[in-house]
Amino acid sequence: MSKRIRLHGLRQSTVGHTAVGLWRHPDSRAHEYRELAHWTEVARILERGTFDALFIADALGPLDTYRGSVDAALRDGVQTPTDDPLLTLSAMAAATEHLGFAVTVSTTYEQPYSFARKMATLDHLTHGRVGWNIVTSALDSAARNLGYDNQLPHDERYAVAEEFMEVVYKLWEGSWRDDAVVRSVEEGVFVDPSRVRPVRHEGKYYKVRDIALSEPSAQRTPVLYQAGTSPAGIAFASRHAEGVFLSTYETAGARGLVTKVKEAARAAGRDPDSLKFLPITTVVVAETDAEARAKYASYASYASWEGALARWSALMQIDLSVLDPDAPLEYVDTDGIRGMVELFTTLDPTRKWTPRAIGEFVGVGGGGPVLVGSPATVADELERWMDEADVDGFNVADPVAPAGHRDFVDLVVPELRRRGRVWSAYEGATLRERFTGSPRVRPDHPAYGHRWVP
Ligand SMILES: Cc1cc2nc3c(=O)[nH]c(=O)nc-3n(C[C@H](O)[C@H](O)[C@H](O)COP(=O)(O)O)c2cc1C
Numbered sequence: 001m002s003k004r005i006r007l008h009g010l011r012q013s014t015v016g017h018t019a020v021g022l023w024r025h026p027d028s029r030a031h032e033y034r035e036l037a038h039w040t041e042v043a044r045i046l047e048r049g050t051f052d053a054l055f056i057a058d059a060l061g062p063l064d065t066y067r068g069s070v071d072a073a074l075r076d077g078v079q080t081p082t083d084d085p086l087l088t089l090s091a092m093a094a095a096t097e098h099l100g101f102a103v104t105v106s107t108t109y110e111q112p113y114s115f116a117r118k119m120a121t122l123d124h125l126t127h128g129r130v131g132w133n134i135v136t137s138a139l140d141s142a143a144r145n146l147g148y149d150n151q152l153p154h155d156e157r158y159a160v161a162e163e164f165m166e167v168v169y170k171l172w173e174g175s176w177r178d179d180a181v182v183r184s185v186e187e188g189v190f191v192d193p194s195r196v197r198p199v200r201h202e203g204k205y206y207k208v209r210d211i212a213l214s215e216p217s218a219q220r221t222p223v224l225y226q227a228g229t230s231p232a233g234i235a236f237a238s239r240h241a242e243g244v245f246l247s248t249y250e251t252a253g254a255r256g257l258v259t260k261v262k263e264a265a266r267a268a269g270r271d272p273d274s275l276k277f278l279p280i281t282t283v284v285v286a287e288t289d290a291e292a293r294a295k296y297a298s299y300a301s302y303a304s305w306e307g308a309l310a311r312w313s314a315l316m317q318i319d320l321s322v323l324d325p326d327a328p329l330e331y332v333d334t335d336g337i338r339g340m341v342e343l344f345t346t347l348d349p350t351r352k353w354t355p356r357a358i359g360e361f362v363g364v365g366g367g368g369p370v371l372v373g374s375p376a377t378v379a380d381e382l383e384r385w386m387d388e389a390d391v392d393g394f395n396v397a398d399p400v401a402p403a404g405h406r407d408f409v410d411l412v413v414p415e416l417r418r419r420g421r422v423w424s425a426y427e428g429a430t431l432r433e434r435f436t437g438s439p440r441v442r443p444d445h446p447a448y449g450h451r452w453v454p
Helices: 030-034 036-048 071-076 086-094 112-125 140-145 154-174 231-240 251-267 289-300 305-316 338-343 355-365 375-389 403-418 431-436
Strands: 006-012 053-057 100-106 130-135 181-184 189-191 223-226 243-246 276-285 370-373 393-397
Touching (some): 036 086, 053 130, 100 112, 100 431, 112 154, 223 231, 223 431, 276 403, 289 370, 393 403
Parallel strands (some): 130 223, 243 276
Antiparallel strands (some): 181 189
């Protein structure tokens, strides 16, 4: 039997995320990102399509690499302005019953103790529907506004992240026994103190001495996602990720990354098939291929070349404005997202990318494939990606929010259901159960060893 296609919806709380400039399209209501009604509408749309989760990207600094200025990003609303991804979750959870929420939070700028409580709170309020996209961040501007002169070097950020994970696993899995909250009115005891213990963590980057503040939540550790594909990123994903978010525009490159991460996971003692891979994908669908092509042309006519270059300059931490627009980009180890630099240099040896070609290519699809066509055409393409790239599903972006997600749910999901590739109704109680088939972290995951089992 063909494996189920796992669907996540991808957004950032901003107007210019994967598709830059398309906020000007008459069908786009992306500017409503400041409204709770917008987010509850998006959540209900995705739940109607039995998506596993809404995935919310984030960045903690303005995009100021291109021409050394924030002006191009501001003009096109490229990830600037952007709001906090966590604060919409309670409202979306109240408007839905099953949809999960995978939120991006940086290990470089959070404190694990307070962060563990935030996620436990969200896991309580959503009844086990929360996931975490673990990022180490990539913008120097974030560092400059959060207490540093410059960002920590790339690989050191992953070293910090490694210790961060150890601390939060201790807090989520090891500080409170499952039966710690007794709530005995007769004995006058809410929590049995013998079932709660301090984590006593003292490491290179963090000191956390006491007990976790939150009582155990349904999932304990939120479902863990990761997206970096540099060597350090792959090593990190192979140890911690349950979901891996990819950015590649063709199946061979995606398959190469899937194979590398799975091999690293096997070497780290994990079942490689327990990691689920989700490439970022943009779908432009209509009743017929011709109508879909016309819709794509109308989207593409609003794409902003300069805005796209401003975004990719920041992601890669390479100012593309100072390079020859027609000279091929060469790989360099930057302090930005190295996986994104690889995407346009080494990942596909058959192709040379110039800054001009990058700006034109990423306009609608943001570095992932753009699938255009009727529901049957799109479903064929999604199935081809599943087979050729060996992925487990898709992180479906929305170029004209929320119309892109609505089109996908109204047109593509029924076709995928007819083919038996997506659920008609949700199964499982929590995000982890739905996404991984297991209610708690699996025994081969590093969080498991921190569990306190009497
Ligand atoms: C597809 C994809 C999406 C990403 N989304 C985010 C994001 O929303 N926020 C963020 O700070 N970093 C994001 N990153 C960056 C990384 O997750 C990572 O923490 C990092 O910056 C280094 O990546 P690298 O290992 O490829 O160098 C993303 C990376 C990829 C490949």
